[in-house]
């Protein structure tokens with residue numbers, strides 16, 4: 001890059017201002033590390049994001065990270081749904097494996113918050129971090145300052161031993177110590193970095209939709225593995241839940257073509273009317289199910305965070321939780337390096353981030369794939385195995401405690 005042009009210099013360039021990119025810039029700012037957030041969307045879409053139908057089950061550790069970033073206090077109590085327990089059903093059987101927290105502690109199993117509320121709060125929290133965020137063409141941000149480049153993408157970049165030189169599609173040249181991809185599981189930045197992924201096309205689509213029902217749900221989530229379909233119910237308000245339905249693409253087309261009345265009757269039937277008649281209160285959203293796990297999380301002056309590193313199947317509700325752990329791990333390593341006057345993107349630092357984040361994510365990724373495989377297979381041996389697992393789970397199976405333990409775990 002020609003040093004005579006007006007080069008913008010930042011510590012970290014982050015591609016993707018989704019919930020993970022926003023929280024990462026926030027965490028860096030608290031360590032006095034400057035960053036640039038680059039997103040193809042306009043800022044207006046981040047100030048007040050539209051609903052995408054996702055209800056995010058947050059672990060206690062995630063709530064603590066969001067609290068440190070001043071995001072949690074921006075989620076109104078009315079927007080947090082406490083989940084007191086979970087039931088796992090198989091087929092038409094009324095038998096359910098029950099997952100509950102320690103009754104003596106009177107603590108919820110987890111907390112559900114709509115994704116657009118998290119994104120709105122994560123964006124709002126940036127406005128009050130130690131320094132102002134700016135869209136102006138500032139070329140020398142102060143300590144911890146966050147520069148915005150919305151409606152922008154990266155055209156090309158090149159890493160050297162000392163920096164990574166980036167060109168945005170506006171033509172602006174940027175020099176950073178580290179380039180971070182947080183641009184979703186379909187990350188084009190990851191591809192440009194030359195990092196391959198293990199990709200799993202599950203061949204199914206997931207529909208999410210808030211529905212009202214006559215019977216209360218007792219703040220209990222349901223996971224229901226029927227034949228040819230997987231259903232879940234996430235408790236939102238006493239008589240309102242987010243319904244999650246997994247079907248083949250062809251079945252999903254038919255489902256979405258139904259009139260509102262026919263849709264309501266169909267979902268009521270799928271749930272065996274166990275909660276009485278159900279009526280949809282929001283537009284349904286559809287997601288093709290693809291899981292990805294990057295072969296590497298780092299490269300020379302490059303790193304992946306959030307779904308760009310690990311795009312989980314939503315069935316175990318871990319994607320954002322793992323992403324939060326990863327961004328705070330990387331921000332802390334960068335903060336320590338900065339405090340000691342060291343390179344914030346040294347190979348040693350990046351390798352350490354990769355090692356720790358892979359250890360934290362690989363077992364859950366593999367377990368989630370195994371669960372998806374077991375519960376979406378309708379052949380007789382799989383059905384028998386499911387029944388055995390659920391019965392064993394109700395009696396003693398340690399996995400039950402593992403699931404509850406993961407949701408309840410705090411970060412200390």
Ligand SMILES: Cc1cc2nc3c(=O)[nH]c(=O)nc-3n(C[C@H](O)[C@H](O)[C@H](O)COP(=O)(O)OP(=O)(O)OC[C@H]3O[C@@H](n4cnc5c(N)ncnc54)[C@H](O)[C@@H]3O)c2cc1C
Pocket residue numbers: 015016017018019020021038039040041054055056057058115152153154182183184185187188189206208287305306307308314317318319320321322323
């Ligand atoms: C139905 C569903 C339910 C879920 N439930 C849970 C749950 O209960 N618990 C949980 O922990 N997780 C859950 N997840 C996962 C969670 O939603 C994701 O892990 C999380 O949104 C990932 O955030 P992210 O910022 O990494 O990516 P994203 O939210 O995908 O954001 C990516 C950002 O990058 C921008 N971008 C993309 N490409 C470019 C580009 N080339 N240049 C510039 N910008 C770009 C986009 O505009 C966007 O702003 C669920 C997911 C789904 C689909």
